[in-house]
Amino acid sequence: MDTGPIEFATATQTLAGLRRGEFSSVELVRAYLDRIAAHPWVNAIVTLDADRALTEARLADETRRAGGPTGPLHGLPITVKHDQKVRGVPSTYGSESLRDFIPEDDAETVARLRSAGALVFGRSNLPEFAADGQAYNALHGTTRNPWDRERTSGGSSGGSAAAVAAGMTALDLGSDMGGSVRIPAGWCGVHGLKPTWGVVPMQGAVPHPDDAEGADLTVPDVAVCGPLARGADDLDLALTVLTTPRDDRGGLRPYLPKAPFTAHRELRVLAWFDDPVTGVDPATLEVLHTACRALEGDGAQVTYGVLPPGGLDQLGELFELLFMADVGGGAGDAGFEELRRGMRQLRTESPMAELHHRALGLTHREWLSLHRRRLVLLQGWRELFDDYDVVVTPTVMTTALPHDHSEPVWARRFELNGERHPWRPALTRWCGAVGVLGLPAVSTPVGLDRHGLPVGMQVVAAPCHDRSAIAAARLTSESVGGFTPPPLGGSPA
Template sequence: MTDLLEKSATELVALLASGALSSRELTQAHLDRIEEVDGAINAVATVDAEGALGRAAEADRRFAASGPAGPLHGLPMTHKDTHRVAGMRSTSGSPVFADHVPERDDLLIARLRAAGVVATGKNNVPEFGAGSHTFNPVFGTTTNPYATTLSAGGSSGGVAAAVAARIQPLGEGSDMGGSLRIPASFCNVFGFRPSLGVVPMPAERNAWAWLGRTGPMARTVRDLELFLRSVAGPAEELQLQAPLEASAFGGPAPDDLRGVRVAISRDFGLGIPVEPDMLEALDRAAAVLESLGATVEEACIDLAEADRVFGNTRALDFASGLGSLVDTVPELIKPEVIWNVRKGWALDAREIIETTAAATRLQERVRAFFSGHDLLLTPGAQVVPFDAALRYPERVAGVESETYLDWMRSACVLSATGLPTLAMPAGFNGAGLPTGVQLTAFHYRDAQLLRWARVYEAATGYAQRAPEVSDHGRIVETAPALAGPHHHADVE
């Protein structure tokens, strides 16, 4: 592996902007790395090598004529396959769209392109991004660079695996129920779910949608900030604009965390089951924060209504976005998606109104909690990376999962709050598997959250431990869904 690929995006764009490195040279190294390791992890679903090298050459020509085109000038990047890239196959992991080539970019991709990114391909995702384990019938299963028989998480699992495997230093993902945070925890990288609208994510059928977010993944917090300086900011497509400009991100981090009030919760106040290795990781992270001067005490937001808010809002979003497909070609849609869509169709007006009221009460509890705390520290996932042949873990810490979302509750209940949340590496368990934690701040304190996280990162350096990618014994086939309500063939 070339030393270039160990560098951060911040370091690489500085080299590109100085003329010490060409985009074509970097893009070729990126493509060579895909060739070298992707057979073991299946992170990159589509590669456009010829087009990428052409785009890199054009970036070099523009640089020679007028300097860097933007803050990410010349940086190669594969994109999440749920995001449309003009002229590049964009499948969402679904047989329905296996040959789909969109004519226009999604807004986020357009902003990355304008910032100077060289698009090189697409990252693998679960079908329609549903679930936090990356497998689909079009491209198969993405596995973990640190243990290639295990899951990389999802739905941004392909992005996380690519960043961890040193294919690229920076990537974009999306997160409704943990799709940035769980794969970050599984793959020893940072994944950031920002506040609403910070990275604009227009929804075609619901201009008021709030649950899903887009955000970055990287091996350094500074790279997350670089991404946000490149793409954050108002968008005319949004009904509500975020009160944060791109320029808010970055700046000096404090020397320590003295005066920062951190609450820690092992089970989110709900008895959510978490495996012992993940609780040990939580304790490690808490000890680091305390050593840096933070005050750490056990406390949590009152999340008693978070499951209801998340479950019903997600179901409505699925019904809105995918309902017509489920009605038209259900035989081509995986059962977990059908279950979510039918749950959305089944919600009556009373339940929708009550869900809105519950979400309002939840925000009152969020405000009360953050009047006495600056941060909430929680497990990054309920489990360590699991067997990639499974559809999802059916038991967590001895507790049986009733739905495919139950093992993701550690992320889902925080999604229901809408708060900015950063997944951070938290070291490795005894078997050498990555672990992670979540750090949550109040609405639109995203920039401060990342500056505090830089202090933690400097004290740990966990993400700098690279995997030794091997395809020995790699699992590529995930089990088919079984009939019955436990596997969501029908609405429960």
């Protein structure tokens, strides 16, 4: 068996190979385990459940050979970010305080993936409590970008994206509030979906040690779970599974219509790459414009120069206030006070820090006023999608940055275009702008910049039109080549 192509195949291709008998689920699990062992420096999959996965893989193979019933993910080995419960497996949230936490049940998303036949064989790395743009923590160490070991894979789903890019899993389940699926996907050169808010269940997240009773019953209004994969078709398949209730749990399946286009000539794109609020790395912009020219060359209609409702100015402020209000409320008493102290220290040097300090003290009346502003802007975007199928933006303003653990994320800075920018909110600005509206968005790889690093393009669609974002990402991949395996040898030339 030639394991090279198998490891970098899409999940959809892998499932087709399993059905044709070209390889077995046991061979797949072993291939991924071997790849993890061969590249330990990536440090993306930090907890393994190999024995159980191999046992389940043998049963999956036996069922397939016997012609028994199979689900859409039958025998497919996958991994899950360390912030979702996986029964019988350490679920640490990247924290020493949860080193010994072993759930007795799965998160609902994990249960749905298992019910469809997936085999969960490992857990992907993240920052402690998913609270950083880099995947590193004292318990599991640092995840490195498969394209350049001196650079971060992003966060908080950095282990997820690095594992998928490095051929260490067929599919990974991540989570996203301000870009935690999309930014790592962009920086590692894979596909990542942030679904429409509310269509994928969020019950079953690993509890923060300071969470109040019943915290798992509430869902932050910008938080989602979403898949990371090597192909756009994989996102569509995973979305179907994640939005399909299990027979024994009931529930409603959301209506997510097919894309109204199937070919480039039917696709209407609004390209939003420039905004007065922020600059984008010229090397990143070059790749994004090249991708749009490729789409146009294949027949798509691409429009420039139209500023979506709110722009980065209003949408960014709205996101920061609502995001930080939720983060502060979910950080526990000790974490909340640490955030307030940090924001207090930075208020004099940053208008954004003043905004964050305000967010941590919002009254309910103020929150409702902000929510009304959100609904008004969302209506404007709904009308925008009467004229365009998707809006495309940079996933993030630059390619993967060097590792920097010198400061907490709210105090950290990076250099770009001759200016110093804050890690938060600069890196989450484009993702946060659409995330606060609950819109579905895919980060799709569109090529390498002049430094040999992956560039992601964010493809945004109307509410519940997740399949339009995925279909546009698929057509973009056809135009520009899609996923490319990383060198896995260190720094690019």
